[in-house]
Amino acid sequence: MGGRTQTDDHTRLGGERQKGLLSVIVPCFNEEKALPYFYAEATKVLSEMPVRYEIVLVDDGSRDGTLRLAKELSGRDRHVRYLSFSRNFGKEAAMYAGFCNVHGDYVVVMDADLQDPPSLLPKMLRIIQGGEYDSVATRRENREGEPPVRSFCARLFYRIVNRISDADIVDGARDFRLMTRDMVDAIVAMGEYNRFSKGIFGWVGFRTYWLAYENVERVAGETKWSFWKLLRYALDGIINFSQAPLSAVSWFGIVMTFLAVIVLIVLVVRRLVWGDPVAGWASLACIIIFIGGLELFCLGIIGQYVSRIFLETKHRPHFIVEDSNVEDVKKIR
Numbered sequence: 404m405g406g407r408t409q410t411d412d413h414t415r416l417g418g419e420r421q422k423g424l425l426s427v428i429v430p431c432f433n434e435e436k437a438l439p440y441f442y443a444e445a446t447k448v449l450s451e452m453p454v455r456y457e458i459v460l461v462d463d464g465s466r467d468g469t470l471r472l473a474k475e476l477s478g479r480d481r482h483v484r485y486l487s488f489s490r491n492f493g494k495e496a497a498m499y500a501g502f503c504n505v506h507g508d509y510v511v512v513m514d515a516d517l518q519d520p521p522s523l524l525p526k527m528l529r530i531i532q533g534g535e536y537d538s539v540a541t542r543r544e545n546r547e548g549e550p551p552v553r554s555f556c557a558r559l560f561y562r563i564v565n566r567i568s569d570a571d572i573v574d575g576a577r578d579f580r581l582m583t584r585d586m587v588d589a590i591v592a593m594g595e596y597n598r599f600s601k602g603i604f605g606w607v608g609f610r611t612y613w614l615a616y617e618n619v620e621r622v623a624g625e626t627k628w629s630f631w632k633l634l635r636y637a638l639d640g641i642i643n644f645s646q647a648p649l650s651a652v653s654w655f656g657i658v659m660t661f662l663a664v665i666v667l668i669v670l671v672v673r674r675l676v677w678g679d680p681v682a683g684w685a686s687l688a689c690i691i692i693f694i695g696g697l698e699l700f701c702l703g704i705i706g707q708y709v710s711r712i713f714l715e716t717k718h719r720p721h722f723i724v725e726d727s728n729v730e731d732v733k734k735i736r
């Protein structure tokens with residue numbers, strides 16, 4: 404069964420679910436340099452796989468020629484569909500839009516920069532078609548080509564987040580993951596506004612097969628992740644999947660109060676028994692500043708949660724599609 408010969412009903416895509424279809428979601432933000440390489444490589448692999456496929460390019464408000472290229476590719480190749488956002492909403496929103504708008508029995512998310520090697524797809528499909536697993540996830544074995552500070556921080560993040568959160572987040576896990584329709588439906592049902600997919604994938608459960616591979620550097624263009632963006636992402640991961648910081652704040656409060664009571668008793672006893680005057684405004688000032696700082700820090704942690712509640716309660720859409728050739732496209736969700 405060649406993929407190419409079975410594509411005639413592809414024009415019916417959209418609407419209901421398609422049996423035996425593999426949907427490839429590709430979030431693209433300013434990827435005009437990398438996308439042609441991705442398209443060529445992915446098409447080469449996919450057309451030789453025993454399955455029908457569609458490639459859904461999600462243009463996340465790119466400012467370069469990504470959309471033009473996506474339109475051109477979809478005009479040329481009936482396997483290609485595109486969705487284009489009204490502005491940059493971020494990779495999480497792009498993935499969500501993809502999940503909401505594909506109809507395959509199997510769904511895979513891949514970066515446009517070939518850091519997720521298409522050559523792994525046949526193996527992943529074989530594993531999932533075996534029926535034993537609902538998801539085939541990938542993990543980088545090493546972090547070669549990455550600055551050492553970044554690797555160190557990443558390791559630290561995974562250690563912390565796994566200790567305190569209820570989602571299993573694997574070190575080096577990529578968003579490159581092949582899933583069954585059941586799992587994708589579960590992910591779509593998680594309509595939270597603050598999305599952290601690495602946590603969501605773990606949270607929904609299902610049987611997951613982990614596939615490790617050597618890190619590959621991006622084929623062209625530049626990474627969109629600065630150190631600060633990564634740090635914010637890491638904080639998101641912790642706050643979205645753990646209440647541990649909130650309990651820590653309560654414990655801080657309890658311990659501090661307890662210490663203050665003990666110090667107070669000591670001071671009163673010293674005054675009454677030995678008649679020692681309480682001396683030293685400098686030490687007092689230090690204590691006040693220390694406690695004040697601690698209070699603000701704790702308020703900040705609570706504020707992080709409150710700001711997320713604020714965003715969740717507004718029920719703003721995750722994405723707004725401005726242009727697309729997907730039939731029955733969900734434009735806003």
Ligand code: UDP
Nearest residue numbers: 430431432463493494497514515626627628
């Ligand atoms: N991406 C996106 N929206 C963004 C940032 C990134 O859709 O706001 C896409 C990007 O085009 C790429 C994938 O997400 O296909 C991963 O981005 P990148 O390669 O910059 O991240 P890295 O691999 O360095 O973690």
Ligand code: MG
Nearest residue numbers: 514516518621
């Ligand atoms: Mg990349």
